[in-house]
Every structure is written in C-alpha cells, then in structure tokens.
Amino acid sequence: MNNDIIGTTDNLRTKRFYHGTRAELSPGDSIDPRNPLDVGERDRMTTYVYLTPNLDEAIWEAEIAVGEGSGRVYIVEPIGQVGDVSDLTDWKPSGHPSMSCYSREPLRVAGEVTDWTLYHGTRADLKPGDLIKPGHTPNFGNKSRTTNYVYLTRTLDAAMWGAELAVGEGSGRIYIVEPTGSIEDDPNLTNQKFQGNPTKSFRSREPLRVTSEIADWQGHSPEAIEAMKDGLERLERLGVEPIDD
Structure with a gap:
C-alpha cells in the first residue's frame, strides 16, 4: 500500500482501507475516480474516489449505492495520495456513517469482505x-x-x-x-x-x-x-x- 498519505497519522497508514459499491469486481481491478458516482447523480463525473479505514462506513456506502446488484465491500489499496473528505469544498456531513477518505487516483481491489463479525x-x-x-x-x-x-x-x-x-x-x-x-x-x-x-x-x-x-x-x-x-x-x-x- 502506498504510504504517501495526506493529512493522516502513521496509525492510519497501517490500517486496511475499504470501498463500498454495488459493482462486481475482482482482485487486481481498478476503481477509477472518473467513473459515474455510485451514490447520487449518475450523469456527472467525479475527480476522486472514496475509501475508508472504517468498515461500518463502507457497509453504509455499499448499501445505499445506486444499482441493482448486491452491496459489496472491497478491501482496496490506494495507488496515490489519500485525503480527508472534510477537506473537500463540496463535502457535507451525511448524518450517518459515510466514507471518510478520498483519492484522486484509482484504488486497486485486493479482495472482498465475505467473513462478517456479528x-x-x-x-x-x-x-x-x-x-x-x-x-x-x-x-x-x-x-x-x-x-x-x-x-x-x-x-x-x-x-x-x-x-x-x-x-x-x-x-x-x-x-x-x-x-x-x-x-x-x-x-x-x-x-x-x-x-x-x-x-x-x-x-x-x-x-x-x-x-x-x-x-x-x-x-x-x-x-x-x-x-x-x-x-x-x-x-x-x-x-x-x-x-x-
């Protein structure tokens, strides 16, 4: 995993990152920030992609994502720098757990979360x-x-x-x-x-x-x-x- 992470602590660098979506992906696939949004308006493009070290946030993102498939949570590796979403000018608190980090570079899928703690x-x-x-x-x-x-x-x-x-x-x-x-x-x-x-x-x-x-x-x-x-x-x-x- 790339260690050049903006605005985060050394502790965060050692944590696993997740991405929630309805897309069916495989290890090695890239999640591109220029793809249409999973959540919200599908007719505009983004310049960043969301990720989080908090599994709850990724679960929420997967479940509320648009689309017909099942919500999925992937373990991802950022290939570029990562920032805090609160630094984005258009960011607004959602009132529920939501993805807390972003990157302007693609994420590489390392695996899918399939073993759930209850x-x-x-x-x-x-x-x-x-x-x-x-x-x-x-x-x-x-x-x-x-x-x-x-x-x-x-x-x-x-x-x-x-x-x-x-x-x-x-x-x-x-x-x-x-x-x-x-x-x-x-x-x-x-x-x-x-x-x-x-x-x-x-x-x-x-x-x-x-x-x-x-x-x-x-x-x-x-x-x-x-x-x-x-x-x-x-x-x-x-x-x-x-x-x-």
Whole structure:
C-alpha cells in the first residue's frame, strides 16, 4: 500500500482501507475516480474516489449505492495520495456513517469482505458461551410485552446504539455473537429511512451465543444519544410500536 498519505497519522497508514459499491469486481481491478458516482447523480463525473479505514462506513456506502446488484465491500489499496473528505469544498456531513477518505487516483481491489463479525449491544453482564434469548422486556415501545426476537448487527455503530439505548442500570456492553438459528433483516430498520439495510441489523427467534466482548469501543456523543432518545420518545407518544411479530 502506498504510504504517501495526506493529512493522516502513521496509525492510519497501517490500517486496511475499504470501498463500498454495488459493482462486481475482482482482485487486481481498478476503481477509477472518473467513473459515474455510485451514490447520487449518475450523469456527472467525479475527480476522486472514496475509501475508508472504517468498515461500518463502507457497509453504509455499499448499501445505499445506486444499482441493482448486491452491496459489496472491497478491501482496496490506494495507488496515490489519500485525503480527508472534510477537506473537500463540496463535502457535507451525511448524518450517518459515510466514507471518510478520498483519492484522486484509482484504488486497486485486493479482495472482498465475505467473513462478517456479528454484534449485540446490551447492558447485560455476559461471558463467552452465554445465550442471549428472546422473551425479554423490550428496549423500546410497550414495556409490558416481551420480545419474540433477539437482535444482532454487522456494524459496530448499530451495536453501540443498542448498548447505549438499552434499558437497565449497568454499563453498555457490546458482544460478538453467533446465531444458533436462522436470521432475517430487522424490519424496523430495513427500507425505512434508507432503502435496504445499511445498518446491517438482523433478528432471530433463536438464541445468540456470546463468543467474546468488545472492550475498547468509543460511543456516540451525549448530544447524539439524547437526540436519539428524544426521537424514540416522540414515536412512543405517537403510539408507534416496533415490529416484533
């Protein structure tokens, strides 16, 4: 990988970069910045291509990209200099995880991400081998019912929200889990504000088995958490209940 990276730390130079798209690519292929955009208007060209060291950002980019194919996340190697997207004059914050770096030179595809880590955010104190089962008081909506599903996600960002918004008095915790049965898209998030499932959130009627805990995650800001809680309270006042049947 090229080490001539603008505006980044030595730590970033050692990290793996990702690119999210719907294009079907193979190792050795180039992703050219002069191709039409994957996201937004397809009738104009760009002078840069996006990449990121954050897998969550690439997952979002792949899921919201235009096109008919499946969202794909590739491991890429920049062949030129890399900058921070906040330095671009036309950059605007998206309000969700989005690609944080750019390059004016092509990216070389090194491989595709096919092995996914699955997370569960909670306040429960668990250990490897424990099972997380349906049938608990829900975090959102009517607290007199119990859940029919247990929820999990491929993105650390979504797991952080689960941990931060979970009911209870303990600290938020994020566990790496493996499902013991089939999983399906979480309909509370799939095709709601965004087409597809950009948070990669799923649910299962069967327990999840805890394999390990993520101990060094850094959560959302207090302001973001408060805004999210306010939004959930508004939905509750409107009588909007999670889909859990």
